[in-house]
Amino acid sequence: MIEVKEETLESTLIRVIQGLHSSESRLVSFTKKIQPLNPLHFFEAGLTLHMNRSYWHSTIDDFVMVGIGSAVSIHEDSQAISSLEEKWESVLKEAVINNPYQIPGTGIAAIGGMAFDPHKPKTALWNKFTNNELRVPTFLLLVNQQGTFLTTTILVDGMDDPKLLIRQLADQEKALLSYQNIDHKKPVIVGREEVEPEQWKETVKHATEYIAKGQVEKIVLARELRLTFSEEVGLTDVIKQLIDTQPTSYIFAYEKGTDCFVGASPERLIKLEGNQLLSTCLAGTAPRGRNELEDDKIGYQLLHDEKNLQEHDFVVQMIKNSVEEFCQKMEIPKKPVLYRLRNLQHLYTPVRGIFKEGYSIFDVIEKLHPTPALGGEPRKEALSYIRESELLDRGWYGAPFGWIDSNQNGEFAVAIRSGLIQGNTASLFAGCGVVRSSDPEAEFEETRIKFLPMLTVLGG
Numbered sequence: 001m002i003e004v005k006e007e008t009l010e011s012t013l014i015r016v017i018q019g020l021h022s023s024e025s026r027l028v029s030f031t032k033k034i035q036p037l038n039p040l041h042f043f044e045a046g047l048t049l050h051m052n053r054s055y056w057h058s059t060i061d062d063f064v065m066v067g068i069g070s071a072v073s074i075h076e077d078s079q080a081i082s083s084l085e086e087k088w089e090s091v092l093k094e095a096v097i098n099n100p101y102q103i104p105g106t107g108i109a110a111i112g113g114m115a116f117d118p119h120k121p122k123t124a125l126w127n128k129f130t131n132n133e134l135r136v137p138t139f140l141l142l143v144n145q146q147g148t149f150l151t152t153t154i155l156v157d158g159m160d161d162p163k164l165l166i167r168q169l170a171d172q173e174k175a176l177l178s179y180q181n182i183d184h185k186k187p188v189i190v191g192r193e194e195v196e197p198e199q200w201k202e203t204v205k206h207a208t209e210y211i212a213k214g215q216v217e218k219i220v221l222a223r224e225l226r227l228t229f230s231e232e233v234g235l236t237d238v239i240k241q242l243i244d245t246q247p248t249s250y251i252f253a254y255e256k257g258t259d260c261f262v263g264a265s266p267e268r269l270i271k272l273e274g275n276q277l278l279s280t281c282l283a284g285t286a287p288r289g290r291n292e293l294e295d296d297k298i299g300y301q302l303l304h305d306e307k308n309l310q311e312h313d314f315v316v317q318m319i320k321n322s323v324e325e326f327c328q329k330m331e332i333p334k335k336p337v338l339y340r341l342r343n344l345q346h347l348y349t350p351v352r353g354i355f356k357e358g359y360s361i362f363d364v365i366e367k368l369h370p371t372p373a374l375g376g377e378p379r380k381e382a383l384s385y386i387r388e389s390e391l392l393d394r395g396w397y398g399a400p401f402g403w404i405d406s407n408q409n410g411e412f413a414v415a416i417r418s419g420l421i422q423g424n425t426a427s428l429f430a431g432c433g434v435v436r437s438s439d440p441e442a443e444f445e446e447t448r449i450k451f452l453p454m455l456t457v458l459g460g
Contacts, residue, residue: 007098008030009028009030009098009152009166009169010162010163010166012028012030012096012098013028013154013156013160013162013165013166014162016028016096016156017156017157017158017160017162020156020157020158021158022157022158022159023157023158024157024158025155025156025157026094026095026096026155026156026157027071027072027091027094027095027096027108027136027153027154027155027156028095028096028098028153028154028155028156029095029096029097029098029099029107029108029151029152029153029406030098030099030151030152030153031098031099031100031101031106031107031149031150031151031152032149032150033101033147033148033149034148034149034150034177035148036143036147036148037141037143037148037177038180039055039057039064039066039141039143040182040236040239040240041179041180041181041182042066042068042141042176042177042179043055043066043068043235043236043239044179044181044182044236045068045175045176045177045179046066046068046069046176047235047236048175048179049068049069049172049175049176051068051069051070051138052069052070052135052255052256052257053066053067053068053235053253053255053260054066054067054111054112054135054137054253054254054255055067055111055239055251055252055253055254055262056111056250056251056252056402056403057239057243057250057251057252058250058411059243059246059247059248059249059250059251060248061144062143062144062145063105063142063143063144064141064142064143064144065105065109065111065140065141065142065403066140066141067111067135067137067139067140067141068137068138068139068140068141068176069137069138069139069172070135070136070137070138071136071137071138071153071154071155072091072135072136072153072155073133073134073135073136074087074088074091074110074112074132074133074134074135074136075130075132075133076130076131076132076133077118077130077131077132080366081114081132081362081365081366081369082362082366083132084114084132084134084362085360085362088110088134088362088404091108091136092108092406095108095406097406099151099406101146101149102407103142103144103146103149104144104273104405104407104409105140105142105144105149105403105405105409106142106149106151106405107151107405107406107407108136108151108153108405108406109136109137109140109142109151109403109404109405109406110134110135110136110403110404110405111134111135111137111254111402111403112132112133112134112135112254112401112402112403113129113132113133113254113261113396113399113400113401113402113415114131114132114133114365114369114396114399114400114401115129115130115131115132115394115395115396115399116370116374116394116395116396116397116398116399117383117386117387117394118131118132119383119387120387120393120394121393122393122395123393125393125395125420125427126393126395126396126420128256128257128259129256129259129261129395129396134404135254136153137153138152138153138154138169138172139151139152139172139173139176140152140153141176150173150177152169152173154169182236182237182240183234183236183237185231185234185237186237186459187229187230187231187233187234187458187459188229188230188231188459189227189228189229189458189459189460190228190229190230191226191227191228192225192226192227192228192460193225193226193227194223194225195223195224195225195226195391195392196223196391197223197444199391200221200223200391200444201440201441201443201444202440203221203389203390203391204221204434204438204440204443204444205440206389207219207221207385207389207434207438208434208435208436208437208438210385211434211435211436212436215381215385216376216377216378216381216382216385217314217376217377217378217435218311218314218372218376218377218382218433218434218435219376219382219385219386219433219434220370220372220373220374220375220376220382220386220398220431220432220433220434221386221389221390221431221432221434221443222390222392222394222397222398222429222430222431222432222447223391223392223429223430223431223447224391224392224427224428224429225427225428225429225430225451225455226425226426226427226428227425227426227427227428227455227458227460228424228425229424229425229426229458229459230424231424232423232424233421233423233424233426233458235253235255235260235262235421238262238421238457238458239251239253239262241456241457242262242263242264242453242454242457245264245342245453245456245457246264246266246341246342246417246453247342248266248339248340248341249264249265249266249341249417249453250264250265250266250267250268250402250413251263251264252264252265252401252402252413252415252418254396254401258422258423259420259421259422260420260421260422261395261396261401261415261418261419261420261421262418262419262420262421262454263415263416263417263418263419263453263454264417264418264453264454265401265413265414265415265416265417265418266282266339266341266344266346266416266417267280267282267373267413267414267416268280268282268411268412268413268414269365269368269369269371269400269402269412269413269414270323270361270364270365270368270400270410270411270412271410271411271412272355272361272364272408272409272410272411273409274355274409275354275355275357276352276354276355277323277326277327277352277353277354277355277364278350278351278352279319279323279350279351279364279368280348280349280350280351281312281315281316281319281336281347281348281349281350281351281371281373282315282339282346282347282348282373283308283311283312283314283315283346283347283371283372283373283433284302284305284308284309284311284312284336284346284347285302285308285344285345285346285432285446285449285450286298286299286301286302286305286308286344286345286346287343287344287345287449288340288341288342288343288344288345295340295345298345299338299340299345302338302345302347303336303338303347307435307437307438308347309336309347310435311372311373311433311435312336312347312349314372314373314377314433315371315372315373316332316336316349316351318368318371318372318377318379319351319368319371320332320351322364322367322368323351323353323364323367323368324353325367326353326355326356326359326363326364326367327353327354327355327356328353328354328355328356329353329354330351330352330353331351331352331353332349332350332351332352333349333350335349336348336349337349341453342453343449343452343453343456344449344450344452344453360408361404361408361410361412365400365412369399369400370383370398370399371414372433373414373433374398374399374414374416374431376433376434392429394429395420396415396418397415397416397418397420397429398414398415398416398429398431399414399415400412400413400414400415401413401414401415416429416430416431416450417430417450417453417454418454419454419458426454426458428451428454428455428458430447430448430450430451431447431450432446432447432450
């Protein structure tokens with residue numbers, strides 16, 4: 001990785017291209033600070049350029065990343081996350097980075113996600129998505145408390161004409177920065193299908209019987225809700241509504257042609273900034289009340305519910321055991337508190353640590369995923385049961401989704417409260433933790449509640 005300063009994008013491209021042989025290629029990145037800009041206008045403008053788009057928004061931190069196009073895309077269909085890390089490091093090794101700011105999310109940065117279980121055969125539903133993928137956008141907009149930044153990244157070779165590239169990039173940038181129109185058209189649902197609900201309840205019943213035999217302590221089972229709309233769903237408006245209705249969540253979207261994986265997850269998997277590590281446990285769920293009194297009553301019951309506390313502690317212990325080898329010291333509260341969203345409230349425990357040198361965010365992801373909140377406990381046995389018995393192809397649902405930059409900063413959430421939008425159809429996903437005492441009807445109702453964040457913004 002070569003870092004340069006005090007050059008323009010044009011001078012950098014000329015210098016790099018002139019130094020390459022015809023068969024050589026190199027990634028060039030240039031970051032500049034720009035005037036404030038609405039990230040949703042930028043996202044919508046990508047549609048007019050016919051480029052794939054990606055989106056990440058940590059609403060609590062006022063941190064937004066919008067990617068347009070693809071300078072390079074790292075695909076990895078093997079089962080090891082370490083293979084993805086090797087390809088990422090290879091991309092950075094010879095890259096030329098012009099970034100005077102050194103702010104998380106600037107320089108070369110990638111947005112992407114992973115499959116929940118790469119061992120499970122893929123169905124047609126997810127045929128456009130690889131098991132592991134990180135995309136370095138051609139244009140990456142970053143909006144945070146320090147300002148608005150635009151990073152342009154392009155893969156060049158020795159045969160490229162730098163002046164032609166500059167003209168093309170300038171035209172595209174102008175189109176992205178000047179666009180100010182969003183068509184606010186809420187989708188109308190014309191078809192709704194609960195996918196095999198009775199069979200799903202039977203799977204839950206069978207899981208409780210399996211747990212009773214002492215094989216596992218907890219198994220998370222997910223299901224699918226399919227929607228059909230009167231016309232193609234507008235992704236920008238869906239994201240805007242998720243921002244408005246889920247103000248303490250991670251809003252994310254990843255477009256691949258006519259398909260887009262989108263959601264609003266309240267659950268952070270891992271955040272790494274410098275040597276500061278932060279993970280969170282969000283397990284144990286209840287609805288919100290109709291008024292403050294009912295809300296407090298439900299919250300009190302959740303804080304004292306044995307099933308939910310047990311489920312939460314599974315996750316806390318798993319996170320602790322998984323990340324302590326990467327940390328010099330750790331800080332974990334003894335009891336959970338309530339974490340309230342618009343539709344739901346959860347039990348919440350943060351896990352903090354000082355990150356050791358010599359490790360990366362990929363090491364932590366590989367250890368953490370899947371947490372007991374999405375897989376079960378013990379992990380290996382629970383995953384085996386899910387793989388064999390669950391009706392759903394989860395794809396990227398319930399798996400890590402997030403971003404990483406060339407300075408080893410990054411953040412990944414667990415991609416729950418999500419759906420796969422495909423033109424005028426959508427598949428929504430929701431799961432629940434099954435333990436020995438679980439009731440299939442109650443678990444079905446819990447998943448129905450978990451559909452609400454996505455269902456509400458899609459017109460349901």
